[in-house]
């Protein structure tokens with residue numbers, strides 16, 4: 001299988017504090033990888049390195065063979081990578097339609113203002129409707145983002161990332177702050193949505209072990225900035241001390 005993302009001995013220090021310590025991993029096409037670990041293990045730091053938001057202190061991060069250290073979201077979206085955030089930072093005054101359109105317009109490379117493209121451009125319009133339908137937001141297209149429930153905001157942030165039609169999508173706790181019942185709905189929608197738009201690999205940070213077990217085919221466990229395990233869900237869930245480490249320090 002093609003390697004899409006690769007890190008070699010990547011480290012990240014904030015001042016003198018080492019948040020990630022020589023992490024090497026490779027993610028191939030077809031994989032759904034869950035990154036797990038206690039609070040402060042370095043999961044978000046890893047996602048920020050993998051998405052070019054942070055520059056590593058040492059080591060390399062490559063996406064499709066290119067070094068992407070600090071590349072930033074616009075360049076990475078063009079290369080085929082999109083992400084959603086742990087803390088959703090959607091614009092509260094935009095509507096659901098406008099929020100998704102920002103992603104669609106940048107994918108289609110339309111010049112000029114996205115809101116003009118939204119009104120006049122049929123391809124943009126159709127693409128927004130399709131992504132909204134995929135994530136069951138079709139009935140909420142005119143709703144102001146500020147008034148959405150937490151779960152809907154999370155879903156919208158994921159939908160916005162999907163609107164870029166990425167090859168790889170990274171999600172930092174896509175179901176945090178969402179009720180248990182809704183978590184499964186969201187995961188199903190995003191797994192089905194990924195197939196629909198041709199996403200080749202999913203990397204998610206996830207605290208909910210039920211979701212890790214049910215949806216991912218690989219688990220990377222971090223502890224204090226190091227890779228503790230990189231294995232199958234089967235092997236992971238058989239290892240009680242590993243699970244205790246991963247969930248032990250939750251608050």
Ligand SMILES: Nc1ncnc2c1ncn2[C@@H]1O[C@H](COP(=O)(O)OP(=O)(O)OP(=O)(O)O)[C@@H](O)[C@H]1O
Pocket residue numbers: 014017019037038039040041042043044045046086
């Ligand atoms: N900008 C920063 N400056 C200094 N320290 C930071 C910074 N960002 C993160 N850290 C520290 O680095 C460590 C790893 O943080 P990170 O956010 O990657 O953890 P996490 O595994 O995502 O945790 P959580 O489960 O709480 O989201 C933590 O100890 C955190 O306090």
Ligand SMILES: [Mg+2]
Pocket residue numbers: 043044045086172
């Ligand atoms: Mg985090």
